[in-house]
Amino acid sequence: MADIDIAETFTAPPRPTTLGWMAGRGVGWTAVAIVVAALVGAPVVVVAAHLLVPSGEVWAHLADTVLGLYIANSLWLMAGVGAGVIVGGVGAAWLVTMCRFPGSHMLEWALLLPMAMPAYVVAYTYTGLLDFAGPVQSGLRALFGWSSARDYWFPEVRSLGGAVAVMVLVLYPYVYMLARAAFLEQSVCVLEASRTLGRGAWRGFFQVALPLARPAVVAGTALALMETLNDFGTVHYFAVDTFTTGIYRTWLGLRQPAVAAQLGALLMMFVLALVLVERASRGARKYHHTTGRYRRLPRYRLHGWGCIAAQAFCLLPVVLGFGLPAGVLAAWAVETGAEAMFAADFLTIVGNSFLLASIAAVLAVAVALVLAYAQRLHPTRPTRAAVRLASLGYAVPGSVIAVGTLLPLAQLGQALGVMLIGTVAALAYAYLVRFLAVSFGSVESSLGKVTASMEAASRTLGLGAWGTLRRVHVPIIRGSLLSAGLLVFVDVMKELPATLIMRPFNFDTLAVRTFSLAGDERLAEAAAPALAIVLVGLAPVILLSRAIARSRPGSAE
Amino acid sequence: MTDENHDMATCPAGLRMEGVSHAYGGTPVVRDLDLSVAPGELVCLLGPSGCGKTTTLRIAAGLERPAEGRVTLNCRPVSGRGTHVPPELRHVGFLFQDYALFPHLTVAGNVAFGIDSLPRAERRARVAEMLAQVGMGAHAEAWPHQLSGGQQQRVALARALAPRPRLMLLDEPFSGLDKRLRDQVRDETLQVLKASGVSTLMVTHDPEEAMFMADRIAVMRDGRIVQEGRPDVLYNSPADPFVAAFFGEVNLLEGRVEGGTVATPLGPWAAPGLADGAACEVVIRPEALCLAAVADASDAVAEVVAARMLGRTSLIHLRVGGHHLHARVPGRVLPVPGALLAVTLDPTQVHVFPAGGAK
Numbered sequence: 053m054a055d056i057d058i059a060e061t062f063t064a065p066p067r068p069t070t071l072g073w074m075a076g077r078g079v080g081w082t083a084v085a086i087v088v089a090a091l092v093g094a095p096v097v098v099v100a101a102h103l104l105v106p107s108g109e110v111w112a113h114l115a116d117t118v119l120g121l122y123i124a125n126s127l128w129l130m131a132g133v134g135a136g137v138i139v140g141g142v143g144a145a146w147l148v149t150m151c152r153f154p155g156s157h158m159l160e161w162a163l164l165l166p167m168a169m170p171a172y173v174v175a176y177t178y179t180g181l182l183d184f185a186g187p188v189q190s191g192l193r194a195l196f197g198w199s200s201a202r203d204y205w206f207p208e209v210r211s212l213g214g215a216v217a218v219m220v221l222v223l224y225p226y227v228y229m230l231a232r233a234a235f236l237e238q239s240v241c242v243l244e245a246s247r248t249l250g251r252g253a254w255r256g257f258f259q260v261a262l263p264l265a266r267p268a269v270v271a272g273t274a275l276a277l278m279e280t281l282n283d284f285g286t287v288h289y290f291a292v293d294t295f296t297t298g299i300y301r302t303w304l305g306l307r308q309p310a311v312a313a314q315l316g317a318l319l320m321m322f323v324l325a326l327v328l329v330e331r332a333s334r335g336a337r338k339y340h341h342t343t344g345r346y347r348r349l350p351r352y353r354l355h356g357w358g359c360i361a362a363q364a365f366c367l368l369p370v371v372l373g374f375g376l377p378a379g380v381l382a383a384w385a386v387e388t389g390a391e392a393m394f395a396a397d398f399l400t401i402v403g404n405s406f407l408l409a410s411i412a413a414v415l416a417v418a419v420a421l422v423l424a425y426a427q428r429l430h431p432t433r434p435t436r437a438a439v440r441l442a443s444l445g446y447a448v449p450g451s452v453i454a455v456g457t458l459l460p461l462a463q464l465g466q467a468l469g470v471m472l473i474g475t476v477a478a479l480a481y482a483y484l485v486r487f488l489a490v491s492f493g494s495v496e497s498s499l500g501k502v503t504a505s506m507e508a509a510s511r512t513l514g515l516g517a518w519g520t521l522r523r524v525h526v527p528i529i530r531g532s533l534l535s536a537g538l539l540v541f542v543d544v545m546k547e548l549p550a551t552l553i554m555r556p557f558n559f560d561t562l563a564v565r566t567f568s569l570a571g572d573e574r575l576a577e578a579a580a581p582a583l584a585i586v587l588v589g590l591a592p593v594i595l596l597s598r599a600i601a602r603s604r605p606g607s608a609e
Numbered sequence: 610m611t612d613e614n615h616d617m618a619t620c621p622a623g624l625r626m627e628g629v630s631h632a633y634g635g636t637p638v639v640r641d642l643d644l645s646v647a648p649g650e651l652v653c654l655l656g657p658s659g660c661g662k663t664t665t666l667r668i669a670a671g672l673e674r675p676a677e678g679r680v681t682l683n684c685r686p687v688s689g690r691g692t693h694v695p696p697e698l699r700h701v702g703f704l705f706q707d708y709a710l711f712p713h714l715t716v717a718g719n720v721a722f723g724i725d726s727l728p729r730a731e732r733r734a735r736v737a738e739m740l741a742q743v744g745m746g747a748h749a750e751a752w753p754h755q756l757s758g759g760q761q762q763r764v765a766l767a768r769a770l771a772p773r774p775r776l777m778l779l780d781e782p783f784s785g786l787d788k789r790l791r792d793q794v795r796d797e798t799l800q801v802l803k804a805s806g807v808s809t810l811m812v813t814h815d816p817e818e819a820m821f822m823a824d825r826i827a828v829m830r831d832g833r834i835v836q837e838g839r840p841d842v843l844y845n846s847p848a849d850p851f852v853a854a855f856f857g858e859v860n861l862l863e864g865r866v867e868g869g870t871v872a873t874p875l876g877p878w879a880a881p882g883l884a885d886g887a888a889c890e891v892v893i894r895p896e897a898l899c900l901a902a903v904a905d906a907s908d909a910v911a912e913v914v915a916a917r918m919l920g921r922t923s924l925i926h927l928r929v930g931g932h933h934l935h936a937r938v939p940g941r942v943l944p945v946p947g948a949l950l951a952v953t954l955d956p957t958q959v960h961v962f963p964a965g966g967a968k
């Protein structure tokens with residue numbers, strides 16, 4: 053963050069940030085950006101277009117039977133997850149940034165750990181733990197001498213409430229991360245002013261800090277809710293019928309691609325609402341003045357019960373969202389370890405996952421770089437629209453993208469007489485559509501490190517647009533390119549719905565294997581692939597937490 | 610390095626801009642501008658911020674494509690009439706306000722950036738030569754962030770000159786330096802530029818800097834060149850009150866021409882070339898006011914309002930017939946407020962312009 057600000061202060065007046073000489077020559081870059089954006093945006097457009105396709109009997113049947121349930125379940129999920137991530141994320145962010153208590157420094161990064169956990173993996177571990185046959189209920193029965201489920205009441209894990217709990221546990225870090233950044237950016241003076249005006253810690257929080265951080269909280273919640281709508285593994289396993297399970301069933305069970313696409317289009321309406329809310333809140337963020345330089349925040353030092361309560365509040369999500377599930381996975385893996393790990397095809401599956409994730413990461417970073425650079429060379433309306441279209445995919449659930457990718461590919465394949473569906477290429481294309489926005493965001497912001505005059509210097513020293521990209525931009529932003537690739541890599545490792553629908557025949561990945569073993573109630577055997585996903589998923593969390601450690605107030609001056 | 614050599618005899622070398630206009634998003638920034646830089650000449654574009662001088666520089670470099678007009682570089686048309694030679698093919702050197710050193714390359718790497726088509730040994734020699742010329746030979750392996758502002762400026766100069774450009778373009782190159790360092794770096798830069806014999810176009814808003822560096826100054830306002838000439842000509846014979854005021858503080862009096870003269874509180878003053886009855890402006894530099902003890906009843910008398918010693922000169926605020934005037938006198942003259950002094954004017958530093966001619 054800080055180095056970007058420094059770069060900006062050294063830049064010449066902001067007037068000519070565009071490199072206007074390209075007016076006649078750079079049509080190539082714009083054209084490439086538009087073609088790429090059209091390719092990446094196509095699946096979304098295909099699905100959206102199905103809103104207009106006349107619906108057949110199957111659709112009427114669905115509407116009569118399950119559609120109401122899908123909508124109700126999705127709304128309940130969103131309401132529950134939304135409330136949960138706001139309370140957990142904002143509360144934890146406020147406690148670790150504004151209060152000082154034993155362990156608060158460690159919790160600052162530890163609170164991110166649940167991000168490494170795919171929701172479905174957490175769902176499997178808690179089912180294994182809390183089911184009728186699991187250790188908790190068995191233990192209770194043994195302790196109190198109960199013999200059957202009729203003798204006592206125990207909450208049902210595989211339920212709508214269980215799904216909400218699982219998703220809150222893994223998705224609150226989105227809100228935590230953005231809220232924490234917002235609290236750090238807030239001017240200390242504003243908070244001190246509120247204290248001199250007689251607001252204590254609590255009222256200062258609700259009347260000053262929280263309203264100021266609202267755009268960040270809204271943005272984080274919107275991201276968490278997009279992930280909620282995207283989730284397939286958890287709701288499928290818990291038998292909570294939502295749009296994603298409906299799309300899966302209609303596509304693979306009923307063999308009705310058009311209807312699946314229509315379900316997808318409906319689901320996109322939900323997402324669209326979220327995107328609009330998020331955009332609106334992001335627009336408001338611009339009014340906040342941030343210096344990029346932190347002053348040491350005056351922290352409330354907590355003692356006694358307050359201290360214990362704060363520790364418990366922050367520790368709970370870490371333990372429940374990461375510690376406990378990871379522990380259970382590890383125990384299961386040890387239990388079944390030798391067999392699962394050295395199963396003949398385990399290495400093949402790991403290889404498949406890494407292959408897909410690597411292809412997708414390289415592709416996503418390369419395409420993001422082309423788009424971001426084209427946008428920088430020509431920040432014209434068509435380029436910007438193209439970029440927007442191309443980065444829409446992140447908001448769209450994987451199952452919808454799968455449907456939107458497969459429909460045109462099937463037709464194209466038929467026309468060309470080749471099999472395009474069920475190829476690694478098709479899957480990589482779907483991943484690109486879904487995760488391009490992840491890499492694009494980080495590439496775009498890192499390009500800010502290259503000032504307009506560095507670009508112009510390279511041009512006057514004899515390098516063209518391409519040479520400048522290669523010799524100036526790429527070396528300067530190499531670190532960001534790597535971390536962008538890493539983010540995509542991890543997201544692809546975890547991805548389930550699109551992979552399930554689109555993978556080549558008999559081509560298993562770690563996520564698919566985890567899903568199918570858990571579906572067969574072989575939870576302990578699912579631990580090995582699940583643990584592999586979690587371990588890889590830790591990499592970006594470590595990166596993020598290092599960034600957090602660096603931006604710690606008072607140390608960045 | 611093309612076939613410019615045999616053309617050289619038949620056409621003017623250096624930079625030539627004819628009828629150049631440019632706009633950003635509908636706002637005109639440069640209007641119908643004509644400008645040329647002869648071989649080896651150093652021309653300064655001088656003007657207040659937002660007058661279009663940086664845009665003019667960027668058009669010369671090819672970083673902007675002008676909406677209208679033609680640009681010729683060493684006889685070769687580079688902009689206009691449907692052609693636009695991109696900056697990488699123009700062989701111009703550009704020195705940026707923020708120096709724009711590449712942070713991922715060492716000092717030597719930066720200087721070598723523009724000459725990587727040279728064979729390795731030759732490239733090395735050229736880098737060493739350039740760094741020695743700007744006095745940075747000892748810092749070849751340093752990284753840009755380890756250098757001070759003045760050192761970065763010198764590396765940027767070496768980098769821009771290394772490919773032997775046909776034209777050097779300097780965009781406020783000293784504005785990032787503090788005052789004391791600025792004078793020294795300015796002097797060194799001028800020497801390096803003159804030694805290389807390159808044509809140079811420089812942009813600045815500092816008249817003192819322009820007068821120090823330039824063979825010729827072009828004063829710009831609102832996208833147009835208002836006056837062009839040698840520094841002493843611009844200072845001594847400004848074309849309008851704007852140019853006069855830009856080179857230093859002035860006293861401005863308004864009046865009306867009667868019988869070839871204009872009445873001022875310091876007596877009538879000749880207004881050559883102005884018709885009777887025309888409104889006019891009299892521009893008087895503070896240095897033009899000579900103060901002496903009142904000796905004669907015919908003397909124009911001023912009352913001292915305040916006096917401030919500024920070191921080499923003193924600034925004296927005067928009231929003359931209801932007008933407030935500033936005088937700048939050498940030495941440690943410090944009259945007490947309320948004192949009466951006789952005022953005479955140095956005619957070479959008083960200029961009469963038609964009113965509203967340019968504002």
